[in-house]
Each structure stands twice: as structure tokens, then as C-alpha cells.
Amino acid sequence: MVNLPIEYSGKPVTPFGGMALMKRFVDQTGIREHLATLDLPRGGSNCAYDPVHVIESFWLGIWTGASRYIHCDWLRQDETLAAIFGYDRLPSQSTYSRFFGRFSQARNTAVFPALQRWFFEQIHVGAVTVDFDSTVITREGSQEGTAKGYNPNRKGRNSHHPLIAFISQTRMVANAWLRPGNTAACSNCVEFMRETFDEALAGVKVGLVRADSGFYTNDILSTLEERSVPYIIAAKAYANLKNEIHGMKDWVEVCPGIAVKEWLQQPANPKAKARRHIVVRKQTSRRPQAGGKLLFEDLPDYRFSLYVTNLDLPLDQIWNIYNTRADCENRIRELKQDFGLDAFCLQDFWATEASFRFIMVAYNLISLFRHFALNSHNQATLATLRSYCFAIGAWVSHHARKRVLKLSLPRQKRPWMDSISQQIEARPPPFAYSTA
Known part of the structure; x- marks a missing residue:
């Protein structure tokens, strides 16, 4: 076997040229403009990154495969990917640590319900089914909030025990809280429900709530009954x-x-x-x-x-409706495997929760993208999208005094890429989910 000779080039090339599609879709949602209206922390230096820049770069790191802050440093060398998103450079690991370290409990409570409320105002789906669930995230160190609690996979290890509310119809996260590892499944659930219904999903009709036996308490049931929520x-x-x-x-x-x-x-x-x-x-x-x-x-x-x-339906129908809740486990598995949910962690508890909740927004954006831009792959995981759609070699060239993104695609695949771009441009918000 003959080895090809190796030569080097300083030409900036990215392996993620397909992220240009995600950039167009993010622009279509208008989330950048809304982030700028929130109380996000700003650095004191004149050279400090804009908060929206940091958040979008964090999402970009996750979408391209980062599962730790140090992985996001890889993108700093990718000039073409930065250019696709309109940036001269991308933040370093220490920038993310400082940025999330400025979040507090008060700021998290002010920012994330408002962000989620705006997000779901862009989506028309009718009455939604909200599935409440919790999961265990094992931690290797002694970060704030880690404690020994229920941990079926690694017994006796410190962990966090987050609480998550999923929307079944859109495969999205409505709300999420990070909690200490020794917290019971139902702990703070009434307050979490209040924030989910009254703030994150304000204006959205909740047609059904489902949860496992960890939420079988009189307080939770009474709260749902007082609100007349099925x-x-x-x-x-x-x-x-x-x-x-x-x-x-x-x-x-x-x-x-x-x-x-x-x-x-x-x-x-x-x-x-x-x-x-x-x-x-x-x-x-x-x-x-x-x-x-x-x-x-x-x-x-x-x-x-x-x-x-409290539904007045036949018994077998009640059972069948509940059984579809099992999809929550698939969503949690994807969040951990593809979005680094269990790996992005800082010493400060509220900093970790801030990155944890921004990961949920990154997940929702991908869910929206695959539903409205990728008809044939609208159930694909992020790992599949990364290899199928985002991993395309690309570079920036200059043509007629304009910068042009060149994608390395076989001729027969180019109509497919054009069709996705057209699909994105043809669907401005609000994004209407079919109820058929």
C-alpha cells in the first residue's frame, strides 16, 4: 500500500460547514435579539465579550460535539466557523467559567422563565402534555450542591438531582431546575410546577400532566386539582x-x-x-x-x-396514554450523551445551573430545527444530525468583492442542502405544529 505524501496549508477550513444551516435557523427564530433584552451578566473590561456572543458560542460548542468547557477551546482555532456565525473569534474556557460564575439564584430565576416563555410564544401547538421527571447526574468532585443520594448506577457517589418538565408534542424542555443530590424526586415540585405553568408556559394550555411515582404526593395532586389540570x-x-x-x-x-x-x-x-x-x-x-x-x-x-x-376515560386508554411518557427517558439519554448535560459543571451551584438551563435551550433549538427544517430526519438525535447535516467541509472565499462560504458537497447532494435552506427561509415564526 502506497502512502500519500503529506503537505500543509494555512487555508482556514472548517469540518462543520453545515452549521451554516443552523445559523440561518437561529437568525430566523430571533432568539439573539431576545437574549439581548434579558438581564445577562456583563464583563467589566472594554474587551469583554458580549453576553449573547458567549451564549451562542456555548451552544455552538455543544452542537459540534463539546461535552466539557475545555472542549469549547477547540473551536477557537476554527476561523471559518466563527465567520459563519459573524464573529471574529470565539471565547475560551475561562471566559465561559467567568460568565456563568456571575449567575446567582436571583438572576437564574429572572432570566430562564422569561426566556422559556418567549420561546414558547413563538410556537403554536395547542394544548400540551407536560411530563415531569427527574434524573441523577453523578459528579466526580465536591462541587456545591453535590451530595450522596439515590444513585442507581454509581451508589454512594456525589450527585445532582435535577427536575425537568418535558413537552411531549414538541419533544422539548419546558423548564428545568438543578437540585442537590440528596433531594427527593418530589422536593420543590409544587414550586417548580408553579414556575412552569405560570411563567415558562404562560399563555400555553396544559392539557395533561404525567409523572412517575416519585411525584405521587398529596401536595402535588392537590395543586393540580386546584388548577383543574388533568x-x-x-x-x-x-x-x-x-x-x-x-x-x-x-x-x-x-x-x-x-x-x-x-x-x-x-x-x-x-x-x-x-x-x-x-x-x-x-x-x-x-x-x-x-x-x-x-x-x-x-x-x-x-x-x-x-x-x-382525574380523567374520565376508559381504563385501557388511561394506561396507553401514560405509557407514551416513556419517551422522557429517551430525551434524558440524548441530553446526557449528545448535549453534555452531565459533564458541564462548575464549582458554584448557580453557575452550574445556569449552564444546565442554557443546555436545555440549545436542545430546544435543535428540536425546533429538526422538526421544521429536516422533514426526513425530524426524529434524529444530535449525534445523527452532526454526521448527516453539520459535518461538511467548508471555507470562506472572496467573489465579486463578497465573502462566500464554499461547501464541499458532491453534486448530487447539493439540491438537498438547497432544499433545507429554502425550508428554513419559508418558515418564519410563529412555528405551528400540526395537531392532525
């Missing part, structure tokens, strides 16, 4: 519920090996209205892959799933 929440198998289930008869079989039953359970407060509970019984001998919990030793062939709801 909900389906997995119920914990407390002793009183198990006693009710064990003696049940006349199960309704909805399909082979699956039976359902419902009953009204009175809360501890005798003045409160009884809540509709639903149990799904799965026979493992007929359905070996069935999920659920083994509740009774004398019934080893059955697994059970419990739910509480």
Missing part, C-alpha cells in the same frame, strides 16, 4: 393501596394476560374528594416481558402497575 401519575404501592388491590375481583381483561380495575381512594383529608385509582395486572406466564412490580408473594405470576388520575 393528570395521570403513577401511584406508589402503599400498604392501604395493596390491601385494596389484593382483595379485588371481577377484573376486566383488555387483552391476553392484561387485566385492569379501578376504585376510588379517599385521601387522608376526609373533606377532600376521593381520587380515581387504576391498577393494571400483568400475568408473566403469558407475558414474560411485562413490566410492573411484584406486590404479593402469594401471587408470583402477576406484576402490577398503579395510577391515579
Whole structure:
């Protein structure tokens, strides 16, 4: 085998020429202009970067594969990518650390709900389904807020325990809080719901709330009932519920090996209205892959799933509606694997939360981009988009006294790139999701 000789060139070339599409889409959303209206921290030096520049460069780092602040330094050598986004240079790792270090609890509370509210004002989707979930982010150091709590993968390690609200129809994040690692799943959830409904999603109709059994508390259920918000929440198998289930008869079989039953359970407060509970019984001998919990030793062939709801729908429909909530786990997995959710971390808790919440906005922008710009790949992960759409060699040349971005694309693929550009230009906000 003959090795090709190596020569060098100082010509600025980027491996991410396809990010020109993302630049056009970001411009179309108008998010740059809105960021400029928020109370973002500014450096004291005359040479300090504009806050919008820092935020957009941070997103650019994430979209091109960075999962740590030090990775963002790679882009500083990419003059062409900086030119695509209209910048002379991109920030360093220390710039990001100083910028996020200026965020406080008060500033996070002022900036992010307002940013999310503006973002969802640009989207028309009708009534939305909000899925509340939490996840564990293991930390390797002793950063603020890290503590030993529930950590199924790395027991005994310090972690953070964020709370996230997803919108099912758009595959986006409505709101997110970072919390200490020893926080229970339902801790501060009522306040988080208030901020989500009243600020982040102000003006958006919430048609349904879903959550797992970690959110099965009287405070949460009462809050949703006071707001007249429909909900389906997995119920914990407390002793009183198990006693009710064990003696049940006349199960309704909805399909082979699956039976359902419902009953009204009175809360501890005798003045409160009884809540509709639903149990799904799965026979493992007929359905070996069935999920659920083994509740009774004398019934080893059955697994059970419990739910509480205020919806007046058939039992099997309630179960099926809740099951689509499993997509939350896919969203969390993508955030960790492709967006560095579990890796961007600073010593200060509120600085880490600021970068954590900006990552959620970067995720929402990608979700919007793939839905309205990429018809054939609108479910693709960021890793797929990076190889399919963004990883295109490019350089800047001068033609007729103008700067032109040259993309290295085979002739047969150029109409595809042009069609995406046309799709972006043809869809200014508001972005209307089809409800068909």
C-alpha cells in the first residue's frame, strides 16, 4: 500500500460547514435579539465579550460535539466557523467559567422563565402534555450542591438531582431546575410546577400532566386539582393501596394476560374528594416481558402497575396514554450523551445551573430545527444530525468583492442542502405544529 505524501496549508477550513444551516435557523427564530433584552451578566473590561456572543458560542460548542468547557477551546482555532456565525473569534474556557460564575439564584430565576416563555410564544401547538421527571447526574468532585443520594448506577457517589418538565408534542424542555443530590424526586415540585405553568408556559394550555411515582404526593395532586389540570401519575404501592388491590375481583381483561380495575381512594383529608385509582395486572406466564412490580408473594405470576388520575376515560386508554411518557427517558439519554448535560459543571451551584438551563435551550433549538427544517430526519438525535447535516467541509472565499462560504458537497447532494435552506427561509415564526 502506497502512502500519500503529506503537505500543509494555512487555508482556514472548517469540518462543520453545515452549521451554516443552523445559523440561518437561529437568525430566523430571533432568539439573539431576545437574549439581548434579558438581564445577562456583563464583563467589566472594554474587551469583554458580549453576553449573547458567549451564549451562542456555548451552544455552538455543544452542537459540534463539546461535552466539557475545555472542549469549547477547540473551536477557537476554527476561523471559518466563527465567520459563519459573524464573529471574529470565539471565547475560551475561562471566559465561559467567568460568565456563568456571575449567575446567582436571583438572576437564574429572572432570566430562564422569561426566556422559556418567549420561546414558547413563538410556537403554536395547542394544548400540551407536560411530563415531569427527574434524573441523577453523578459528579466526580465536591462541587456545591453535590451530595450522596439515590444513585442507581454509581451508589454512594456525589450527585445532582435535577427536575425537568418535558413537552411531549414538541419533544422539548419546558423548564428545568438543578437540585442537590440528596433531594427527593418530589422536593420543590409544587414550586417548580408553579414556575412552569405560570411563567415558562404562560399563555400555553396544559392539557395533561404525567409523572412517575416519585411525584405521587398529596401536595402535588392537590395543586393540580386546584388548577383543574388533568393528570395521570403513577401511584406508589402503599400498604392501604395493596390491601385494596389484593382483595379485588371481577377484573376486566383488555387483552391476553392484561387485566385492569379501578376504585376510588379517599385521601387522608376526609373533606377532600376521593381520587380515581387504576391498577393494571400483568400475568408473566403469558407475558414474560411485562413490566410492573411484584406486590404479593402469594401471587408470583402477576406484576402490577398503579395510577391515579382525574380523567374520565376508559381504563385501557388511561394506561396507553401514560405509557407514551416513556419517551422522557429517551430525551434524558440524548441530553446526557449528545448535549453534555452531565459533564458541564462548575464549582458554584448557580453557575452550574445556569449552564444546565442554557443546555436545555440549545436542545430546544435543535428540536425546533429538526422538526421544521429536516422533514426526513425530524426524529434524529444530535449525534445523527452532526454526521448527516453539520459535518461538511467548508471555507470562506472572496467573489465579486463578497465573502462566500464554499461547501464541499458532491453534486448530487447539493439540491438537498438547497432544499433545507429554502425550508428554513419559508418558515418564519410563529412555528405551528400540526395537531392532525
